[in-house]
Amino acid sequence: MPHALRRSSALLTLLVVLFFSHSAHAYSWMIRRGYTACNTCHSDPSGSGLLTEYGRAQSDELLRTHYGKASGETSPLAGFAWGVVKPPEWLLLGAQVRTLFMGLKIGDTPRAASFLLMQADAQAEARLGQLRINASLGAAPTDGNHAAVAGALISREHWLGYGPSDDSFLVRVGRINLPFALRSIEHELFVRKSTRTDINDTQDHGVAFAYNGDWLRAEVMAIAGNYQIAPDAFRERGYSASAEVTPLTGLGVGVSSLITHAESDLYLRVPNTRHAHGLFARWSPWQPLVLFGEADLLAQHAPRLHDSTLFGSATLLQADLEPVQGLHVVVSGETATKVVQPQGTTLAYEKGQPTTSYGAWFGVHWFFALHADVRVDVMERSVVAGPTRIPVSAYLAQLHLSL
Amino acid sequence: MSIKVKFGLLVLLGAGCTATSALAVPQFQRAIRQHTYLPPISAGLDYSPPCSVCHVANNTGVATADTPFAVSLRARGLLGDDRNSIDSALSQLDQEQVDSDGDGVSDVNELFANTDPNSAANAPLNGAVEQSYGCALSEGAAGRSGAATWTLALGALGWALIRRRRVPRAS
Numbered sequence: 210m211p212h213a214l215r216r217s218s219a220l221l222t223l224l225v226v227l228f229f230s231h232s233a234h235a236y237s238w239m240i241r242r243g244y245t246a247c248n249t250c251h252s253d254p255s256g257s258g259l260l261t262e263y264g265r266a267q268s269d270e271l272l273r274t275h276y277g278k279a280s281g282e283t284s285p286l287a288g289f290a291w292g293v294v295k296p297p298e299w300l301l302l303g304a305q306v307r308t309l310f311m312g313l314k315i316g317d318t319p320r321a322a323s324f325l326l327m328q329a330d331a332q333a334e335a336r337l338g339q340l341r342i343n344a345s346l347g348a349a350p351t352d353g354n355h356a357a358v359a360g361a362l363i364s365r366e367h368w369l370g371y372g373p374s375d376d377s378f379l380v381r382v383g384r385i386n387l388p389f390a391l392r393s394i395e396h397e398l399f400v401r402k403s404t405r406t407d408i409n410d411t412q413d414h415g416v417a418f419a420y421n422g423d424w425l426r427a428e429v430m431a432i433a434g435n436y437q438i439a440p441d442a443f444r445e446r447g448y449s450a451s452a453e454v455t456p457l458t459g460l461g462v463g464v465s466s467l468i469t470h471a472e473s474d475l476y477l478r479v480p481n482t483r484h485a486h487g488l489f490a491r492w493s494p495w496q497p498l499v500l501f502g503e504a505d506l507l508a509q510h511a512p513r514l515h516d517s518t519l520f521g522s523a524t525l526l527q528a529d530l531e532p533v534q535g536l537h538v539v540v541s542g543e544t545a546t547k548v549v550q551p552q553g554t555t556l557a558y559e560k561g562q563p564t565t566s567y568g569a570w571f572g573v574h575w576f577f578a579l580h581a582d583v584r585v586d587v588m589e590r591s592v593v594a595g596p597t598r599i600p601v602s603a604y605l606a607q608l609h610l611s612l
Numbered sequence: 613m614s615i616k617v618k619f620g621l622l623v624l625l626g627a628g629c630t631a632t633s634a635l636a637v638p639q640f641q642r643a644i645r646q647h648t649y650l651p652p653i654s655a656g657l658d659y660s661p662p663c664s665v666c667h668v669a670n671n672t673g674v675a676t677a678d679t680p681f682a683v684s685l686r687a688r689g690l691l692g693d694d695r696n697s698i699d700s701a702l703s704q705l706d707q708e709q710v711d712s713d714g715d716g717v718s719d720v721n722e723l724f725a726n727t728d729p730n731s732a733a734n735a736p737l738n739g740a741v742e743q744s745y746g747c748a749l750s751e752g753a754a755g756r757s758g759a760a761t762w763t764l765a766l767g768a769l770g771w772a773l774i775r776r777r778r779v780p781r782a783s
Contacts, residue, residue, distance in 0.1 A: 316687030323692070353663075353672035357745035410671075439744050443669075475669035475743070478728060478735035514733040562714060594680050595714040599687045 237391050237501065238529040238537070241493040242271055245455040246421050247392075248376045252301055252334045252343060253385075254419035255428050255451065256392045257408045258366065259303045259332040259343065265289075273576040274535030286579050290612045304331040305611040312604040320602075326350050327607070330365065341370035341379075355410040356384075357437055364437075365412055379419045384412050384437070388419070388428035388451040390465040390489040390503050391525070399545035399568060400503050403523035404467060404485040406449065413445065427452035432469060445469035445483070459493040465505070477511055484508035501527040507546075521546040521564075535577065539586075541570040547593060562596045572605075580611045657723060659738035665723075665730065670743040680712035681719055681729040 237256070247256030250264030260268065269287035285292045289302045296302050307328035314320040330347030344367035349357065356363040368383025386392070389406035396407035405411045417430035428451055434444025447470055453463030467485040474481035487505030494500070507521040527541040546565045572586035586605040591598050664670040666682035677685075677692065688708075690701040702720065709718040715732035717725065727734040 315683065318687060318689050321691055351672060353667070353670065353676075353745055355669070355671060355745065359746050437745055437747060438669075439746070440741060442741070443743050473741070477731045477733045478664075478740065479731075479733040511733060514731075592683065594683050594687075595710065595712040597710070599683060601683075 236272075237393065237491055238493075238499040238531070239267075239271075240459060240461055240491050241496050241499050241531070242267075243458060245453070245461050246426055248379070248419075248421050248426075252341070253366075254376070254379050254421060254426070255386065255388050257386060257394075258345070259301055259334055261301065262298075269579055272535065273579055273582075274533060284579060291580065299336050301334040301336070302332075303612065305329075305609065307607060307609045310606045314600075314602045316599050316601075328609075330363075332366070339371055339373060341368075341372070341381075343368050343370065343383075355435060355438060356412065363410075365408070365410060376421055378421070381417045381419070382415075384414050384435075385417050385430060386412050387432070387449040387467070388417065388430055388465075389449050389467055389485070390451060390463065390487055390505065391491065391501060395541075395570075398525055398541070399543045399566065400487075400505055400523045400525045403507055403521070403545050404487075404505055405445075405483075406467070406485070413449075424455050425452065434471075438475075442472040443475055445471040445475075447483075453489075461491045463489045465489065474511065477509075477514060479511050479513040481509055481511040481514075484510075497531045499529045499531075501525065501529070535575060537572075537574040539570070539572040539574060541568075541572075543568040543570075563593045563598050566590065566592045582609050583607065584609070659726070661723060661737050662740050662742050664740070664742060665728065665737060671745075679730045684710050684712045684719060 239250070244250065244267075248254040248261075250261055250267055251257060252259040252261060265287045266283040269284050288294075289296055294302075305328060306326075309325040309327045310322070311325065312320045312322045326348075328347065329349075330345050332343070332345035334341055334343040345365050346358070347363050347365070349361045349363045352360050354361075354363050356365045358364045364384065366384055366386065368381045368385055370379050370381040372379035386408050387406045389404055390400065392408060393401060394408070395401070396409035398407075401407040412435070413430075413432045414434060414436045415430050415432040417428055419428040420426065430449050432445060432447050432449060434441070434446050436444070438444060447468045449465075449467040449469075451463060451465040453461045455461050465485070465487050468482065470480075470482040472480050474483070485505050485507050487503060489503040490501070492500045503523075503525045505523045507523060508518050509521075510518040523543070523545045525541065525543045527539065530538045532538070544565055544567055568588065568590040570586055570588050572584060574582065574584040576582040584605075584607040586603075586607075588601075588603045588605065590601040592601050662670070663672050664679070666677045666679055666685070668676060668678050677690075682690070684705060685698070685701045688701040688704040688710075689697050691697045706718070706720040709720075711718050712729050713722075713732050715734065717727070719729035722729040722734075723737070726736050726738045728737055728740075
């Protein structure tokens with residue numbers, strides 16, 4: 210590549226990263242197509258985020274709806290910015306915007322409508338032989354985000370990686386998505402919120418080792434804390450790990466484990482050691498259908514709060530039906546049992562109070578064109594708040610555009 | 613050092629810098645404090661509750677008022693764009709003696725007792741150390757503007773490009 214062009218490309222990338230605003234893609238249902246590994250399509254070995262060149266091709270061939278007969282060849286429009294900008298081979302680029310219109314009703318109050326810019330990120334990865342340099346940068350609607358770099362400027366991920374060209378393993382250091390169970394784009398699911406392992410803003414700094422083999426993928430991360438939160442007492446340190454085996458085509462079964470400690474828990478504001486250990490599975494018995502299940506045991510040991518360790522749980526059952534390529538009907542059911550809810554010296558459930566929140570989601574998700582999809586969801590929840598339950602219902606409409 | 617390496621390092625540098633405090637929603641803090649001076653509650657608070665009383669982990673982004681206390685307020689009519697809604701929501705919360713964290717003390721009484729209505733750990737609210745957000749590289753220099761750091765990063769990129777132009781390339 211000519212020197213000047215390479216330089217221009219680097220400068221352009223930096224400008225895109227700085228002034229435009231990626232989606233945290235995470236489509237575990239790709240198992241219906243026989244894809245159990247994540248790193249064939251994503252730069253993150255456990256999935257989500259920046260696409261590889263192969264991933265871009267698959268998003269055209271397997272993800273979106275085709276109108277009429279498919280040509281069988283990848284559209285040139287599948288490239289970055291509809292193929293208008295052709296980055297050099299060593300550079301992966303992506304940029305995404307996701308907007309949300311939400312109607313939310315809590316309790317007996319009137320439904321309140323709001324419009325949110327959920328995501329406005331760009332992400333780039335330079336692959337220099339066995340070295341990888343990856344960073345995302347974006348804008349949040351307001352200050353005060355766990356991924357904030359400065360003000361409303363956020364960086365969910367930024368890491369240095371080292372691994373062989375066959376992608377069998379990757380060692381990374383930096384701010385990384387925590388490896389834990391099902392990587393889902395629905396960051397509000399109880400399983401993701403309760404374990405604090407979503408791909409929205411719960412990434413931590415640390416060192417991670419990922420392995421991708423024929424029938425096993427696994428990642429373990431030593432967590433040093435989120436260095437975009439201060440003071441240090443709020444940083445959780447420990448480990449997070451996840452492993453999935455694929456004994457049969459279309460079936461993945463995995464285990465996850467996480468233990469962290471913070472001197473000042475983000476929620477409790479007292480010293481707390483937090484555990485999450487669970488099982489998960491994804492199964493496609495018939496290509497249009499994928500079933501997901503996750504069950505996590507939660508535990509908290511906060512000596513200032515209670516003498517003993519308290520236990521809770523979070524579960525998810527989800528079905529994804531794709532009757533026509535690109536059109537998904539998603540039904541989810543979920544529970545979350547609170548870990549800390551003492552009533553004086555007696556635990557809440559011993560007083561007959563509710564401890565388990567329930568939720569049900571119904572959504573239609575349509576990848577109607579290259580680089581574009583829309584999604585409509587209805588969510589109904591019964592949320593435990595202290596000794597009472599509060600009904601919460603929401604209508605969500607999302608538009609997602611990517612480059 | 614090749615331009616590729618420089619580019620990558622600059623992106624990492626840029627993504628790694630500056631510290632900032634979370635944006636507060638002071639009108640709501642003031643409203644909570646003022647409300648407690650209204651009858652029938654006469655004693656009043658002698659402190660402004662921290663943002664984290666409503667915003668989980670002091671994350672004051674849009675649609676983040678999700679603490680148990682905030683959910684209880686929202687279930688009683690609190691709207692994010694209507695400061696006046698907090699008065700009626702707090703009154704209702706007080707009348708119903710809502711106890712969002714289930715520790716046996718009502719939320720409003722917890723505010724007066726200077727304890728967190730969201731957690732039975734009862735950490736004090738007044739003088740609570742709040743989270744701030746931004747890169748730890750400049751943690752010791754809180755208040756340094758993000759713009760300054762980004763200007764430095766862009767300046768460094770410009771300098772690297774200019775310097776590269778001046779250095780003759782080996783044929």
